[in-house]
Amino acid sequence: MEKKPKIDQTSTTLLLEYFSKMMPLTDEEKELVASKFQPRLYRKRQFILQEGDVCNVFNFVVSGCLRMYNIDESGTTHIIQFAIENWWISDKGSFYSQKPSALNIEAVEDTTVLQIKHDDLLDLYVKAPKFDRIFRVLVENSLIKMQERLLQNMGSDARIRYEEFLKQYPTLANRIPNTHIASFLGITPEFLSKIRNERVSK
Amino acid sequence: MEKKPKIDQTSTTLLLEYFSKMMPLTDEEKELVASKFQPRLYRKRQFILQEGDVCNVFNFVVSGCLRMYNIDESGTTHIIQFAIENWWISDKGSFYSQKPSALNIEAVEDTTVLQIKHDDLLDLYVKAPKFDRIFRVLVENSLIKMQERLLQNMGSDARIRYEEFLKQYPTLANRIPNTHIASFLGITPEFLSKIRNERVSK
DNA sequence: AAATGCTCTTAATCTAGATTAAGGGTAGGC
DNA sequence: GCCTACCCTTAATCTAGATTAAGAGCATTT
Numbered sequence: 001m002e003k004k005p006k007i008d009q010t011s012t013t014l015l016l017e018y019f020s021k022m023m024p025l026t027d028e029e030k031e032l033v034a035s036k037f038q039p040r041l042y043r044k045r046q047f048i049l050q051e052g053d054v055c056n057v058f059n060f061v062v063s064g065c066l067r068m069y070n071i072d073e074s075g076t077t078h079i080i081q082f083a084i085e086n087w088w089i090s091d092k093g094s095f096y097s098q099k100p101s102a103l104n105i106e107a108v109e110d111t112t113v114l115q116i117k118h119d120d121l122l123d124l125y126v127k128a129p130k131f132d133r134i135f136r137v138l139v140e141n142s143l144i145k146m147q148e149r150l151l152q153n154m155g156s157d158a159r160i161r162y163e164e165f166l167k168q169y170p171t172l173a174n175r176i177p178n179t180h181i182a183s184f185l186g187i188t189p190e191f192l193s194k195i196r197n198e199r200v201s202k
Numbered sequence: 203m204e205k206k207p208k209i210d211q212t213s214t215t216l217l218l219e220y221f222s223k224m225m226p227l228t229d230e231e232k233e234l235v236a237s238k239f240q241p242r243l244y245r246k247r248q249f250i251l252q253e254g255d256v257c258n259v260f261n262f263v264v265s266g267c268l269r270m271y272n273i274d275e276s277g278t279t280h281i282i283q284f285a286i287e288n289w290w291i292s293d294k295g296s297f298y299s300q301k302p303s304a305l306n307i308e309a310v311e312d313t314t315v316l317q318i319k320h321d322d323l324l325d326l327y328v329k330a331p332k333f334d335r336i337f338r339v340l341v342e343n344s345l346i347k348m349q350e351r352l353l354q355n356m357g358s359d360a361r362i363r364y365e366e367f368l369k370q371y372p373t374l375a376n377r378i379p380n381t382h383i384a385s386f387l388g389i390t391p392e393f394l395s396k397i398r399n400e401r402v403s404k
Numbered sequence: 405a406a407a408t409g410c411t412c413t414t415a416a417t418c419t420a421g422a423t424t425a426a427g428g429g430t431a432g433g434c
Numbered sequence: 435g436c437c438t439a440c441c442c443t444t445a446a447t448c449t450a451g452a453t454t455a456a457g458a459g460c461a462t463t464t
Contacts, residue, residue, distance in 0.1 A: 072357035080349060093346040096339075129331050136338035137298075143345040144295040147282060150352050154388045155274035157420070178442065186356045191421055193443055359450070380412065393451055395413055 011039050011062045015114050018060070018086060022134055029128050036124055037114040042066075042107040048089075049105040055094035057115040061087050064111025065172065067180060070103050079184040082108070082169060082176075088138060108176050158187045162195055213241050213264045217316050220262070220288060224336055231330050238326055239316040244268075250291075250307040250315070257296035257303045259317040263289050266313025267374065269382060272305050281386040284310070284371060284378075290340060310378050360389045364397055 012034045019025055019033065039062070042048060048066060049055050059066070061083045068089055069079040080103070083089035094101035095118060116124070124131050152161055162185060166173055173181070182192040214236045221227055221235065241264070244250060250268060251257050261268070263285045270291055271281040282305070285291035296303035297320060318326070326333050354363055364387060368375055375383070384394040 070353055070357070072353075076357065078353060078356045080352065092342055093349070096342055125335065129334065132331065132334040132338055133327065136334055136341060139338060139341045139345055140294055140298055143341055143348060144298075146345060146348045146352060147295070150282065150348060150355065151272055151274075151280060153352065153355055154280045155272070155278065177440085179440095188422060189442075190423085190444085194421090197443080379410085381410090390452060391412075392414085392453085396451090399413080 011112060011114060012037060014062055014086075015060055019134060022137060023130060025130070029130065032124060032128055036120045037116050039112060039114055042111050042113065044107055044109055046107050047104060048107070048113070049091060049094075049101055049103065051102050051104050052100050054098055055091040055101045055103075055105075056098070056118040058090045058095060058118075058121055059083070059088065059105075059113040059115050061085055061089065062112040062114060064113075065108040065176060066105055066111055066113075067108050067184075068103055068105045069183065077183045078186065079180060082172060082180075082184065084169065084172065088142070092139070092142075108180065153186060158185060158191065159195055159198075161185050162192070213314060213316060214239060216264055216288075217262055221336060224339060225332060227332070231332065234326060234330055238322045239318050241314060241316055244309040244313050244315065246309055246311055248309050250309070251293060251296075251303055251305065253304050253306050254302050256300055257293040257305075257307075258300070258320040260292045260297060260320075260323055261285070261290065261307075261315040261317050263287055263291065264314040264316060266315075267310040267378065268307055268313055268315075269310050269386075270305055270307045271385065279385050280388065281382060284374060284382075284386065286371065286374065290344070294341070294344075310382065355388060360387060360393060361397055361400075363387050364394070 015037060016025070016030055016033060025033070037060070042064075048057075048059060049068075051070070063085055066083045066089055067079050068081045068083070068091070069077050071077050081089065089105060091101040091103045091105070093099075094103070098118065121131075121135075125135075152164055156164070162181075165181065165185060178192055179189045182189040185192065217239060218227070218232055218235060227235070239262070244266075250259070250261060251270075253272070265287055268285045268291055269281050270283045270285070270293070271279050273279050283291065291307060293303045293305045293307070295301075296305070300320065323333075323337075327337075354366055358366070364383075367383065367387060380394055381391045384391040387394065
């Protein structure tokens with residue numbers, strides 16, 4: 001039996017709060033945001049972006065969980081990022097160049113996002129240059145996270161990376177399939193299973 | 203015998219060219235840039251940033267080569283990024299939070315950079331909001347590169363990663379020590395030596 | 405010129421994690 | 435209710451790359 005979760009039409013308040021924490025917004029700016037961002041529900045396993053398509057929306061996750069991944073030449077899936085409540089996700093390479101993406105973004109659970117289209121974001125930058133700064137800061141934060149992730153991937157073994165994952169996404173470990181976590185950590189599900197087992201028996 | 207390379211006082215023209223390609227600048231903006239960015243020469247092995255210090259400059263490389271790296275708990279060095287001519291480098295995490303960095307930035311060769319101080323950059327954003335956008339785009343580009351690097355690190359074996367390194371830094375392979383390349387690729391110098399040997403004998 | 409460091413190479417041995425394989429658990433569709 | 439499709443686990447075997455060790459080539463310093 002399928003449930004019919006309704007999209008909360010007031011979900012933009014969450015986004016406005018988010019922006020306001022970074023920089024106070026005027027009422028006009030708030031209205032601009034409300035008019036440009038559209039709520040949308042994705043069901044589990046639906047795609048926000050499929051490889052080969054151009055990524056032309058920028059997504060703010062209101063509730064649920066998304067994963068962004070690529071599939072390499074040998075067919076292995078690598079999850080770059082999970083996005084849960086209050087996170088941003090998009091393939092910025094494709095979004096800003098408007099060229100086809102090599103990445104997929106998929107709903108791991110039923111997920112509500114607020115989306116802004118590429119052209120609307122450019123328009124937002126023009127109408128309210130404050131958003132140039134807000135999005136600069138957003139991207140800076142993503143970059144910092146990505147750098148940490150790279151360092152961890154290079155420097156730590158799988159056990160430590162798993163502990164870090166648990167710290168970074170404390171709510172996620174029991175919510176999503178093991179295979180996704182393994183693919184995020186860059187190991188096989190079998191090996192993750194072994195690690196988990198070791199942890200419990202200690 | 204030490205050489206005394208002079209810093210080219212006209213080096214800001216290179217930076218102005220760089221900015222102008224992204225967005226046309228007015229004469230006032232150009233002057234602002236010229237006044238805010240200071241040229242500085244670092245000798246081979248000098249540090250632009252040492253772990254524990256706050257990163258309070260943003261660097262544009264005019265000539266030479268820098269490496270940014272961290273040292274993990276077990277004492278292994280991991281190079282996150284090389285920066286050669288026309289690249290930007292800084293620890294953005296430390297720079298924007300003004301907290302001590304865990305990273306080092308070191309000159310691999312005698313290197314000339316143009317530096318802007320943290321407060322001057324903020325001031326530049328205020329005086330010429332255009333730079334909010336310019337730096338947003340810069341950071342976006344860094345993020346895209348970092349993402350590609352993460353994917354390669356997760357998805358490809360060392361041989362393929364080495365080929366990619368050669369493509370991305372074609373001039374670097376013969377300029378810098380093998381140990382640095384290995385540390386960038388996330389392998390030991392011994393193993394890199396083996397890979398190189400295989401390539402030649404094929 | 406000798407000495408002190410780096411850097412590179414080769415080769416033997418070792419280990420984290422992959423691969424393969426098999427069995428069991430559980431949810432959703434018919 | 436059963437069936438199919440996932441998902442998780444355990445265990446045996448295998449491999450990319452690490453570690454250790456040792457020697458040789460250069461460059462810097464004294």
